[in-house]
Amino acid sequence: MARTIPIEAGSYTQDCDDCPIRHRAVCARCEHDELAQLEKIKYYRSFEAGQTVAWSGDRMDFVASVVSGIATLSQTMEDGRRQMVGLLLPSDFVGRPGRESSAYDVVATSDLVMCCFRKKPFEEMMLRTPHIGQRLLEMTLDELDAAREWMLILGRKTAREKIASLIAIIARRDATLALQPPTGGLTFELPLTREAMADYLGLTLETVSRQISALKRDNIIVLEGKRQIRIPDFDALIEQTGDDSDGGLLV
Amino acid sequence: MARTIPIEAGSYTQDCDDCPIRHRAVCARCEHDELAQLEKIKYYRSFEAGQTVAWSGDRMDFVASVVSGIATLSQTMEDGRRQMVGLLLPSDFVGRPGRESSAYDVVATSDLVMCCFRKKPFEEMMLRTPHIGQRLLEMTLDELDAAREWMLILGRKTAREKIASLIAIIARRDATLALQPPTGGLTFELPLTREAMADYLGLTLETVSRQISALKRDNIIVLEGKRQIRIPDFDALIEQTGDDSDGGLLV
DNA sequence: CGGGGGGTTGATCTCCTTCAATCAACGTGG
DNA sequence: CCACGTTGATTGAAGGAGATCAACCCCCCG
Numbered sequence: 001m002a003r004t005i006p007i008e009a010g011s012y013t014q015d016c017d018d019c020p021i022r023h024r025a026v027c028a029r030c031e032h033d034e035l036a037q038l039e040k041i042k043y044y045r046s047f048e049a050g051q052t053v054a055w056s057g058d059r060m061d062f063v064a065s066v067v068s069g070i071a072t073l074s075q076t077m078e079d080g081r082r083q084m085v086g087l088l089l090p091s092d093f094v095g096r097p098g099r100e101s102s103a104y105d106v107v108a109t110s111d112l113v114m115c116c117f118r119k120k121p122f123e124e125m126m127l128r129t130p131h132i133g134q135r136l137l138e139m140t141l142d143e144l145d146a147a148r149e150w151m152l153i154l155g156r157k158t159a160r161e162k163i164a165s166l167i168a169i170i171a172r173r174d175a176t177l178a179l180q181p182p183t184g185g186l187t188f189e190l191p192l193t194r195e196a197m198a199d200y201l202g203l204t205l206e207t208v209s210r211q212i213s214a215l216k217r218d219n220i221i222v223l224e225g226k227r228q229i230r231i232p233d234f235d236a237l238i239e240q241t242g243d244d245s246d247g248g249l250l251v
Numbered sequence: 252m253a254r255t256i257p258i259e260a261g262s263y264t265q266d267c268d269d270c271p272i273r274h275r276a277v278c279a280r281c282e283h284d285e286l287a288q289l290e291k292i293k294y295y296r297s298f299e300a301g302q303t304v305a306w307s308g309d310r311m312d313f314v315a316s317v318v319s320g321i322a323t324l325s326q327t328m329e330d331g332r333r334q335m336v337g338l339l340l341p342s343d344f345v346g347r348p349g350r351e352s353s354a355y356d357v358v359a360t361s362d363l364v365m366c367c368f369r370k371k372p373f374e375e376m377m378l379r380t381p382h383i384g385q386r387l388l389e390m391t392l393d394e395l396d397a398a399r400e401w402m403l404i405l406g407r408k409t410a411r412e413k414i415a416s417l418i419a420i421i422a423r424r425d426a427t428l429a430l431q432p433p434t435g436g437l438t439f440e441l442p443l444t445r446e447a448m449a450d451y452l453g454l455t456l457e458t459v460s461r462q463i464s465a466l467k468r469d470n471i472i473v474l475e476g477k478r479q480i481r482i483p484d485f486d487a488l489i490e491q492t493g494d495d496s497d498g499g500l501l502v
Numbered sequence: 503c504g505g506g507g508g509g510t511t512g513a514t515c516t517c518c519t520t521c522a523a524t525c526a527a528c529g530t531g532g
Numbered sequence: 533c534c535a536c537g538t539t540g541a542t543t544g545a546a547g548g549a550g551a552t553c554a555a556c557c558c559c560c561c562g
Contacts, residue, residue: 073399075399075400075402077407077493077495078493079493081407081493082407083403083406085399085402085403086399096392103396104399133384133385134384137387137388137391138349140391140395141347141391143395144391144394144398147398147399147402148326148336148337148398149326150402151326151336151401152326152334154405154453155453156328156332156334156453158517193540193541195540195541201406202405202406203518204518204519204520205540205541206518206519206521206541206543207517207518208541209540209541210518210542210543212542213542226526226527226540226541242328242329242330242332244329409549410549444507444509445508445509445510446508454550454551455550455551456508457509457510457511457550457551457552458549458551460509460510460511461510461550463510464511477508
């Protein structure tokens with residue numbers, strides 16, 4: 001298993017005050033002086049689309065926040081079967097304080113910039129700085145909810161419902177970021193290949209392709225190119241997910 | 252949706268020092284004075300096997316630790332499809348600080364005793380007492396790992412592998428509690444009905460039954476009664492899970 | 503004795519996988 | 533500029549793993 005090397009480690013740098021994820025990442029609750037401490041132990045790393053950030057079992061001596069781009073967490077069985085267990089978007093946290101090595105394969109799906117903290121100092125700082133631990137707890141609880149929502153999708157939904165659910169989740173997230181209202185026609189980019197979707201949904205890429213074609217035929221979605229998707233009627237999409245209409249989003 | 256009432260709320264009570272889960276629950280890191288504070292806001296509730304602790308969406312004005320017995324977290328779709336998303340064992344934590352209502356159905360699988368904390372005071376105490384938040388973070392990270400392990404099982408494993416995985420997980424946990432070595436013949440009780448296993452594994456109860464019979468035929472497991480299981484060769488069981496032999500347990 | 507909950511087993515059906523061919527877009531080198 | 537390989541995606545045909553429908557068993561309890 002070859003280790004990949006970031007293309008331009010350290011070339012990217014930024015003041016925390018101007019950071020695009022300042023208010024959503026682990027550092028969200030930090031005061032000014034706490035940020036100053038973080039600045040000392042942080043460094044940036046960039047990865048190209050397709051590069052592996054870490055293999056499962058690799059030693060990882062940092063934890064990190066995704067600044068821009070998308071990464072995936074996945075598990076692989078010996079015979080090659082693969083399951084994605086997390087989709088990391090800007091502000092999401094990578095790594096586990098107190099753990100030596102990565103428990104999952106971490107792969108950059110798009111070009112990716114991460115704000116890394118050396119693990120040891122970060123752990124020490126967590127003990128001194130409750131704001132970090134508090135925020136991390138909150139984020140971890142959110143991820144746990146997301147993982148559990150995903151368990152329902154994986155365990156009980158049909159292929160069509162799985163695809164509809166994935167599209168709805170991405171659309172919803174995209175809408176909140178882009179500040180579009182999630183109702184009415186909205187357009188966005190699928191950040192995943194068919195294969196990645198299959199890995200996420202526990203399907204084959206052929207089934208993914210077929211179900212997307214089916215949703216297109218039924219006018220639930222409109223494809224504008226392979227990746228660009230338009231949802232003419234969001235409620236119609238939700239109906240296809242099998243969830244009850246009031247969103248499925250936890251409050 | 253009928254609310255169920257605990258049979259003898261408050262009848263059970265205990266000093267924290269003698270508590271069987273003292274060193275594994277949210278309170279594990281608490282000092283003596285912190286425990287004293289917790290004592291003031293805690294109360295015990297008991298539930299009979301089969302009783303529902305809370306329905307998804309119910310207002311929950313407490314969080315709790317499982318003291319004894321087993322409970323399940325599950326999600327239900329409108330048409331009745333159900334997926335278990337968590338198995339709660341002694342010392343596990345129930346509820347989410349900062350959330351008004353339960354996100355899942357919580358059901359007592361066996362007779363159950365929970366140590367409940369009124370939510371509001373608990374939240375306030377979390378802000379003052381880093382030990383609680385630290386421990387809760389640790390536990391939540393563990394649960395997230397467990398949920399992700401389960402995603403692989405749900406998304407990519409065959410029915411036989413799913414059953415083997417479930418049995419292996421329960422066996423392993425049981426062995427660590429009972430201090431038996433997990434190698435060599437070990438015997439334990441399945442705490443779940445076939446239906447509950449099906450809900451956990453994303454299968455039907457018929458498939459569960461068939462696969463258990465198949466594992467029995469192949470001498471991977473030995474049934475001593477319907478629920479009592481003996482594993483003559485633990486490694487042979489592991490082979491059936493599809494995981495690589497070195498455990499699959501994260502360190 | 504009847505009834506119900508939990509469990510097993512059989513027959514059939516169906517949805518998804520598997521295997522395979524084809525296509526479009528893109529880059530590369532001759 | 534065109535042949536060629538590659539990567540991502542679509543579509544078809546065949547097969548199989550698990551769901552569904554149904555019968556039946558066992559055991560406990562009222």
